[in-house]
Amino acid sequence: MAAPSSVSAAPTASPLFLREHEVRRGVELLFFGYTRLTRAIDDGLAEHGLGRAHHRALYFIARQPDLTISELLKILAITKQSLGRVLTDLAEKALIETRTGVVDRRQKLLRLTAEGVRFEAQLFDALRTSLAAAYAAAGQESVTGFWRVLEGLIPAEDKAMVIALQKDI
Amino acid sequence: MAAPSSVSAAPTASPLFLREHEVRRGVELLFFGYTRLTRAIDDGLAEHGLGRAHHRALYFIARQPDLTISELLKILAITKQSLGRVLTDLAEKALIETRTGVVDRRQKLLRLTAEGVRFEAQLFDALRTSLAAAYAAAGQESVTGFWRVLEGLIPAEDKAMVIALQKDI
DNA sequence: GAAGATGGGGCAGCCATATTGACGTATCTA
DNA sequence: TAGATACGTCAATATGGCTGCCCCATCTTC
Numbered sequence: 001m002a003a004p005s006s007v008s009a010a011p012t013a014s015p016l017f018l019r020e021h022e023v024r025r026g027v028e029l030l031f032f033g034y035t036r037l038t039r040a041i042d043d044g045l046a047e048h049g050l051g052r053a054h055h056r057a058l059y060f061i062a063r064q065p066d067l068t069i070s071e072l073l074k075i076l077a078i079t080k081q082s083l084g085r086v087l088t089d090l091a092e093k094a095l096i097e098t099r100t101g102v103v104d105r106r107q108k109l110l111r112l113t114a115e116g117v118r119f120e121a122q123l124f125d126a127l128r129t130s131l132a133a134a135y136a137a138a139g140q141e142s143v144t145g146f147w148r149v150l151e152g153l154i155p156a157e158d159k160a161m162v163i164a165l166q167k168d169i
Numbered sequence: 170m171a172a173p174s175s176v177s178a179a180p181t182a183s184p185l186f187l188r189e190h191e192v193r194r195g196v197e198l199l200f201f202g203y204t205r206l207t208r209a210i211d212d213g214l215a216e217h218g219l220g221r222a223h224h225r226a227l228y229f230i231a232r233q234p235d236l237t238i239s240e241l242l243k244i245l246a247i248t249k250q251s252l253g254r255v256l257t258d259l260a261e262k263a264l265i266e267t268r269t270g271v272v273d274r275r276q277k278l279l280r281l282t283a284e285g286v287r288f289e290a291q292l293f294d295a296l297r298t299s300l301a302a303a304y305a306a307a308g309q310e311s312v313t314g315f316w317r318v319l320e321g322l323i324p325a326e327d328k329a330m331v332i333a334l335q336k337d338i
Numbered sequence: 339g340a341a342g343a344t345g346g347g348g349c350a351g352c353c354a355t356a357t358t359g360a361c362g363t364a365t366c367t368a
Numbered sequence: 369t370a371g372a373t374a375c376g377t378c379a380a381t382a383t384g385g386c387t388g389c390c391c392c393a394t395c396t397t398c
Binding site for chain 4: 247248250254274
């Protein structure tokens, strides 16, 4: 955590001259933190024969009931083909259901079934356990910083989408 | 970013009762932040016909020259088979080279070639641009919090490995 | 010096998740 | 009515993981 000596005269004035060490640390912590968090639910998913792709869809449908296919595609940033398979699997396992859109009958509104709600909650519990422990160890101040930095990593064109997600709950 | 009001009398005393909202926000920001950061180097990789798996290996070899295969396996947490393919590709493109271990001749010490150093630096530059912008927008205080929370996500058995990585530079 | 453990390599086959491009149908909008 | 949009689906392909099994070289220990 000690800052190595630097030739920079005014570190805060020229943030793009951040020392390599600080950037590498961020890259690595993001890699390990993300992979370890996602690993926390692999067992729960495997019990149902599902993978991480299924969880991502399940998660965002839980988060925004009556989401449309195209909205979910934007969030996940994968192709229609890839999402199609995932949704088919989830529907076959009766974890999600679709209804025809009311304002636009071309749309399909995605929702979790009661069983889907139960399952998503179970997976979410594993995530909460991990994240809550990290939050608690770091303290509220740190959590705020954690959010701020991550928000800065999201490109402007995606930011509205993320914020929209978070205004609901 | 403002802490929502809470019924908890002593918020820091019962950290496991974190509101769902705060956990979901972390899950989502981690997802978007991680995927957007990694996307920053996809083009550079594609130019050389490489994927993210190659970058991960390249990155950690750059970080710890003379890393052994088994150390790299622990870091990446994939199988020998999977890593083997990746390393073969990198060697064929003359981005890495191996030498026989000196203290233990069974080991192979991994290093970047001059070209590998150049390429890794180019990819790193894209990561730095993204992360440095996020750091700068968030401020140094936030960066510290960002690190703290992520450190808390790493299970105890992996922590030594991550810390070992970061003491070098 | 022999036995066993360890570091590394490799074969065969499989699975999950993503991609592209093209095309079809229902529905909405101008 | 014409065109755009939302969704579904075909076929083919790539990437990056996995398991189980076996091999060799080298180190360690008895």
